[in-house]
Amino acid sequence: MFNQLGVIGCGLMGGSFALALKRAGLVKRVIGYSKSPSTTEKAKRLGVIDMAAESALLAVSGSDVVLISVPVAASEATFKAIRHLVEPGVLFMDVGSTKRDVVDAARRALKDRVESFVPAHPIAGKEVSGVENADPLLYSGRQVILTPLPQTDPKLLQKATDVWAAIGAQVLKMSPENHDAAFAAVSHLPHLLAFAYFSSIHKQPAGKDFLSLAGPGFRDFTRIAASDPAIWRDILLANKEEILKQSMRFRHTLDALEHVMKSGNAEALEDLIRSAADARSGWQMSTPKPTPGR
Amino acid sequence: MFNQLGVIGCGLMGGSFALALKRAGLVKRVIGYSKSPSTTEKAKRLGVIDMAAESALLAVSGSDVVLISVPVAASEATFKAIRHLVEPGVLFMDVGSTKRDVVDAARRALKDRVESFVPAHPIAGKEVSGVENADPLLYSGRQVILTPLPQTDPKLLQKATDVWAAIGAQVLKMSPENHDAAFAAVSHLPHLLAFAYFSSIHKQPAGKDFLSLAGPGFRDFTRIAASDPAIWRDILLANKEEILKQSMRFRHTLDALEHVMKSGNAEALEDLIRSAADARSGWQMSTPKPTPGR
Numbered sequence: 001m002f003n004q005l006g007v008i009g010c011g012l013m014g015g016s017f018a019l020a021l022k023r024a025g026l027v028k029r030v031i032g033y034s035k036s037p038s039t040t041e042k043a044k045r046l047g048v049i050d051m052a053a054e055s056a057l058l059a060v061s062g063s064d065v066v067l068i069s070v071p072v073a074a075s076e077a078t079f080k081a082i083r084h085l086v087e088p089g090v091l092f093m094d095v096g097s098t099k100r101d102v103v104d105a106a107r108r109a110l111k112d113r114v115e116s117f118v119p120a121h122p123i124a125g126k127e128v129s130g131v132e133n134a135d136p137l138l139y140s141g142r143q144v145i146l147t148p149l150p151q152t153d154p155k156l157l158q159k160a161t162d163v164w165a166a167i168g169a170q171v172l173k174m175s176p177e178n179h180d181a182a183f184a185a186v187s188h189l190p191h192l193l194a195f196a197y198f199s200s201i202h203k204q205p206a207g208k209d210f211l212s213l214a215g216p217g218f219r220d221f222t223r224i225a226a227s228d229p230a231i232w233r234d235i236l237l238a239n240k241e242e243i244l245k246q247s248m249r250f251r252h253t254l255d256a257l258e259h260v261m262k263s264g265n266a267e268a269l270e271d272l273i274r275s276a277a278d279a280r281s282g283w284q285m286s287t288p289k290p291t292p293g294r
Numbered sequence: 295m296f297n298q299l300g301v302i303g304c305g306l307m308g309g310s311f312a313l314a315l316k317r318a319g320l321v322k323r324v325i326g327y328s329k330s331p332s333t334t335e336k337a338k339r340l341g342v343i344d345m346a347a348e349s350a351l352l353a354v355s356g357s358d359v360v361l362i363s364v365p366v367a368a369s370e371a372t373f374k375a376i377r378h379l380v381e382p383g384v385l386f387m388d389v390g391s392t393k394r395d396v397v398d399a400a401r402r403a404l405k406d407r408v409e410s411f412v413p414a415h416p417i418a419g420k421e422v423s424g425v426e427n428a429d430p431l432l433y434s435g436r437q438v439i440l441t442p443l444p445q446t447d448p449k450l451l452q453k454a455t456d457v458w459a460a461i462g463a464q465v466l467k468m469s470p471e472n473h474d475a476a477f478a479a480v481s482h483l484p485h486l487l488a489f490a491y492f493s494s495i496h497k498q499p500a501g502k503d504f505l506s507l508a509g510p511g512f513r514d515f516t517r518i519a520a521s522d523p524a525i526w527r528d529i530l531l532a533n534k535e536e537i538l539k540q541s542m543r544f545r546h547t548l549d550a551l552e553h554v555m556k557s558g559n560a561e562a563l564e565d566l567i568r569s570a571a572d573a574r575s576g577w578q579m580s581t582p583k584p585t586p587g588r
Contacts, residue, residue: 028418042324068357073560079366082303084355084403100517112549113312121511123507124509124510124515125510125511129577142509143507143509145507165341169311176397181500182500182503182504182507183507185495185500185501185504186495186500186504186505186507186508186509186512187508187509187511189491189514189516190491190511190512191511192488192548192551192552193515193540193548194515194570195551195566195567195570195571196544196547196548196551196570197483197484197487197544197547198368198570198573198574199547199566199569199570199573200540200543200544200546200547201479201480202569202570202574203547204479204543206475206476206479208479209476209477209480211438211480211577212475212580213322213417213437213466213476213477214577214579215417215418215437215480215481215579216418216419216437216479216579217419217481217484217485217517217518217521218480218484218579219579220514220515220518221484221487221488221514221515221517222484222515222574222577223511223514223515223574224514224515225571225574226341226509226571226574226575227511227571227572229564229567229568229571230564232571233560234560234565235490236551236555236563236567237555237558237560237563240555240556243555244552244555244556246494247548247552249494249498250490250491250494251545252494252495253490253491253494253497254486254487254490254541255531257486257489257490258486258538258541259537260538261531261532261534262538263528264531265530266367266527266531269527269530269531270523270524270527271525272489272493273489273523273527273530274497274523275493276489276490276492276493276519276522277489277522277523277526279492279496279518279519280492280496280519280520281421281517283505283508283516285508285509285510286464286506286512287509
């Protein structure tokens with residue numbers, strides 16, 4: 001399907017995409033660039049990329065598909081660094097967890113060349129980062145959200161859809177605005193709450209003793225608090241309006257629960273808990289059918 | 295080790311204890327009582343108990359070990375119902391997630407017979423309840439906290455320690471007060487936050503759409519929001535002072551994070567996230583060595 005994949009940012013997400021395309025036989029060779037030369041070197045040593053590029057621009061040169069997998073705040077600088085080689089017919093995608101800011105950065109930096117950019121957000125990740133954790137199955141069975149612009153080249157949008165589907169992901173399309181509102185609710189706020197909760201336990205005088213008693217519920221509730229700090233710094237800043245709106249809603253619900261706790265109204269408390277517990281019991285994560293070979 | 299186990303409340307916890315003792319060959323027969331006759335019947339049909347008792351008192355009669363596994367708010371009524379058969383040398387335990395209230399109830403109801411009661415809290419559970427989910431390995435590899443009173447019979451305390459250890463649990467001892475402070479922090483508050491968070495998503499106009507996009511981070515963060523409403527109603531009420539204290543600490547940490555988000559201070563935000571993420575990455579749940587035969 002592709003001759004050369006250029007990966008800008010050889011971390012968990014970029015490395016996993018490279019491995020997935022190789023595994024599916026969708027690409028002949030992979031060229032990679034990372035800000036730190038030792039990362040690029042490691043990616044080559046691990047066989048995630050075939051060639052190391054000395055700049056983002058050189059990773060684009062000769063590629064017919066390019067994945068920009070850098071922290072979202074580095075998107076604009078990356079677009080600027082590669083703009084001269086953003087040519088029609090070459091598919092450019094990102095993997096950012098926020099989309100309005102990335103789309104705005106692409107519009108500013110790429111101008112009319114933005115037609116080659118298909119903004120993408122794969123709903124996948126791990127609490128360990130780095131190319132050493134890259135996994136060809138990271139995207140298999142996961143959703144990928146594409147947020148095309150009015151000027152996005154429809155042929156490239158179709159190519160983007162096909163390549164994600166070919167590595168086992170389920171592709172959805174929505175506007176950058178709807179994307180950011182939805183993910184503030186179901187991803188960004190839980191991360192913020194998990195960071196805040198884990199900190200508040202960890203920092204109190206008896207924190208160490210408390211942590212030694214914590215069980216499986218705590219373990220799962222706080223798993224996302226171990227997520228990559230640089231990635232999440234950028235996400236929390238890029239989408240702060242939507243996240244703060246969701247946080248306000250959350251605080252109101254928490255206030256309501258605490259109010260009935262304080263009043264000792266057992267029946268009202270049970271009703272509030274039951275409505276959450278029933279809805280959560282009935283919820284299931286959307287997953288496409290597994291791809292053959294998984 | 296025991297001739298007869300009496301189980302008062304044949305649910306997930308009581309049923310799993312019965313199965314674990316049977317599996318380890320620690321008990322000759324199990325007699326069970328539940329408020330609902332159909333539950334007792336089901337427990338008998340599933341082989342979790344051998345005999346159905348028609349009252350809590352009858353489940354105690356002839357037993358040399360008794361497990362009271364009822365929602366914590368039902369503890370006092372249960373102690374009152376069985377007080378006449380609470381005799382020296384018979385081991386009585388509970389499984390409640392709060393300990394001060396259960397200990398107070400036991401003192402009030404049992405008076406000097408309280409010496410036979412060893413308050414216990416196994417750190418184990420599932421997000422599915424009921425005797426049909428009882429599991430002989432539920433307590434294997436888990437911690438069990440005992441919170442003995444000054445008047446607790448040391449021989450029964452030792453027996454309690456031995457029986458939990460024999461089914462694969464690691465036994466810790468602490469005061470009811472320290473227990474409740476610790477579990478407010480690492481268990482009760484996370485449940486409250488998970489109920490509040492899931493509700494706040496579920497109840498908003500676009501909630502259904504948002505939930506269809508949620509991924510593995512959301513799934514794990516909200517797993518405990520599916521916990522049993524009646525059990526958690528009682529826990530949140532019984533330990534509300536400690537939980538509200540912990541909630542206040544959490545809100546202060548959340549305020550601090552939101553403050554740096556609003557100010558756009560990327561460095562300070564990353565520092566706060568990193569301190570949580572590093573600590574969480576370094577944390578591991580305490581688990582005893584698996585018992586032979588697990």
